[in-house]
Amino acid sequence: MSAALAFRIARRELRGGLAGFRIFLACLILGVAAIAAVGLVRESIRQGLSDQGAVMLGGDARMQFIYRFATDDEHAFMDRIAMRVSEVVDFRSMAVVGEERGLTQVKAVDDGWPLLGDPGFDPPMPVSEVLAGAEGLPGAAMDAVLVERLGLTPGDEFRLGMQSFRLMTVLTHEPDAAAGGFGLGPRTLVATGALADSGLIGPGTLYDTQYRMILPPGADLDALRTEAMTAFRDTGLRWRDSRRAAPGAENFIDRIGAFLILVGLAGLAVGGVGVSAAVRSYLAGKTATIATPRTLGAEQRLIFMVYLVQIGAMALLGVLAGLIFGTGAVMALAPVLERLLPVPAVFAPWPAPLAEAAFYGLVTALLFTLWPLARTAQVRAAALYRAAVGGAGAAPRPVWWMVSAGLAVLLVGGAAWFSGAPDLAFGTAAGVIGALALLAGAAVLVRLLARALARSRIMRGRPALRLAFAAVGGPGSETTSVMLSLGLGLAVLASVGQIEANLRAAIDRDLPARAPAYFFLDIQNDQLDAFNATLAADPGVERVETAPMLRGILTRINGRPATEVAGDHWVLRGDRGVTYSDTPPEGTTITEGTWWPADYDGPPQISFGAEEAAELGLQLGDSITVNILGRDIEGEITSFRQVDFSTGGLGFVMAMSPAALAGAPHTHIATVYAAPEAEGRILRAIAGDMPNVTAIRVRDAVDQATAVLGAIASAAAWAAGATLLTGLVVLIGTAAAGERERIFEATVLRTLGATRGWVLASFALRSVLMGAAAGGVAILAGAVAGWAVVTFVMETSFAFEPLSAIAIVLGGVVAVLGAGILFALRPLATRPARILRQQD
Secondary structure: OHHHHHHHHHHHHHOOOOHHHHHHHHHHHHHHHHHHHHHHHHHHHHHHHHHOHHHHHOOOEEEEEEOOOOOHHHHHHHHHHOOEEEEEEEEEEEEEEOOEEEEEEEEEEOOOOOOOOOOEEEOOOOHHHHHHOEOOEOEEEEEHHHHHHHOOOOOOEEEEOOEEEEEEEEEEEOOOOHHHOOOOOOEEEEEHHHHOOOOOOOOOOOOEEEEEEEOOOOOOHHHHHHHHHHHHHHHOOEEEEHHHOOHHHHHHHHHHHHHHHHHHHHHHHHHHHHHHHHHHHHHHHOHHHHHHHHHOOOOHHHHHHHHHHHHHHHHHHHHHHHHHHHHHHHHHHHHHHHHHOOOOOOOOOOHHHHHHHHHHHHHHHHHHHHHHHHHHHHOOHHHHHHHOOOOOOOOOOHHHHHHHHHHHHHHHHHHHHHHOOHHHHHHHHHHHHHHHHHHHHHHHHHHHHHHHHHHOHHHOOOHHHHHHHHHHHOOOOOHHHHHHHHHHHHHHHHHHHHHHHHHHHHHHHHHHHHOOOEEEEEEOHHHHHHHHHHHHOOOOEEEEEEEEEEEEEEEEEOOEEHHHHHOOOHHHOOOEEEEEOOOOOOOOOEEEEOOOOOOOOOOOEEEEEHHHHHHHOOOOOOEEEEEEOOEEEEEEEEEEEOOOHHHOOOOOOEEEOHHHHOOOOOEEEEEEEEOHHHHHHHHHHHHHHOOOOEEEEHHHHHHHHHHHHHHHHHHHHHHHHHHHHHHHHHHHHHHHHOHHHHHHHHHHHHHOOOOHHHHHHHHHHHHHHHHHHHHHHHHHHHHHHHHHHHHHHOOOOOOOOHHHHHHHHHHHHHHHHHHHHHOOHHHHHOOHHHHHHHOO
């Protein structure tokens, strides 16, 4: 009966409209919409990767080898299981036109490419015509970026290695591009047969081969993968199928999506502060309404259920509106997002991310409304009447503390489960809770300090400033609400600003001093002396480092499959560079063990990176097996050494004794440190004399990575902006809720002789004080969060960036000042006589 009665009373009260729930609804709608939008984009990309997996991969499955083509046994296996097979060779090279040179990622294909999907060419033409060429030269298609950089037009001639090609058309779409991974240069498409005399594909040169397969309908991908890996695991085979055509892209999207959703949760926490304030304000206005049934014998449970039903209905309305708003925004922007995203996406109102957003919204609403509801329901009727003239409700019973803690655990646990990144979720939750605690503590300190200053002697003769401090520190002050709502939004924005500024500063500050100008790849053994001589003759060259390089896959540790021993470590995920040397290279620091003797020719010995070895659980004396060019080489780890990849120089996780790699075809890699003005001259000299050698300009690679960083930072900034917008809504609601007090205060002051300008100055000063305090605490919280991410996640040095910090403080001041002045206009315009007559 009590439940039915509660629903009836709640329904009757809600007939009066939603005026008391505007801020409540706005906070929920913004928070849920932001999370729903990010979740929908992430799920749309997942669906696109799933639906287009075979097209992106170039077939139902793919077998990949490094440094070599498939053997007869491997060809026989593919012919047995597949209906059609296409071979693709992928490598980096330099495209040369006269004096112009550009790094390019070359894709050499056979007559069967593409097995799935259609490439795009401008002007359009069949693949066979593109590859056939014209005027005695084999044909090619090239990405528009490289065409423009080299100043080419269709019909022009260019060179790859020692082979000339005719540019037939511009490559506008590559159906299997997303599965190719990270490339340092734009694409060039040629026929594999045309590279026979180029000098680019040979023993020891850096390339990989990919065999895409169309399998019979209903083929068991798990069984085929197991069969392939069992038969060819020790030959360096890497298998991929259409279920995860682009795992790198998928993992990247998942991590970024999880991060943005967690930033959105920070925004929802800000909204929760506004929800709690709105509920308290709403219930405060219902004091007499609540008191009347209590005096007539209504139980606490009935009062609690009445307002729980009302607020629950508003929460459902806010969550539903947020889902609709977030879905509508994504669907409206779908055409733009499809053009911007590097992977396919299928945009639709997917239920899973919408359910996740609804979960976050409802749990957050319940968590932040339970406290004021419990306080209101348990106090006595007499206390409620006293509250109508300024009393306060009692603290909730211990049971509500436990329920609130349970809801908080549910929210954080849900975030960890849905995001798939529990460490990130727990870290974000700790950061938000820490920031809220810091802001709440700072609000108490600000109020105490303001109260003390208002009573101090230094305020004599400064009535406007004294009144401002008194208002900030007095009972019923807006300080706590402003600090929590605006401060958390500014803290998120400040942390994003500090992280981005530090990463960009690290690139700009450290690269010129430490990084080489160029990496040179595929230097043949008989070219090494001439290469060194050419660079030695250039006065702009400061230092040259060279090392022999092969690439191998670490397959076994102490006779067991490496992944069973060490899990999914990055060293085991693909092929790694391997070098050899009689003596430790200059600057090598041996941390444990000893290097082999200079003339050592015994069983293979290996020096391993110390940090990587610790992560893999390796010890001195362990044996590891490395597959190089299809041949297994088992060696004993005899030393560990420091490997610093951050310098941009030569760094190898694995170095072997020279005898272990005797006779293995290989090339050399070089890093060249040179003055900027010498870079063009060096490139022309090397490319002219050694056209097979590939040059990678470090600055170009860094610029590409910086562009990715910029995109991530922009997305994070937009998410932080949504958090800040929610804070501004809460701020406006707080200012609006205090308008009645401002009217009465302005009336009293004007009655005592204060001018409108004096009263406005007092209101403005208190806004500036609260805004500056919120901004200052946000800078501290953002700096701590930025330091933690930069130091422990990005593993680089942190330096406080003052410009963004100043902008944060100014933004806080402007936001609070704007809201304060906006809601001071009506109190200033109200006639004192009318307000005083109402007090009779």
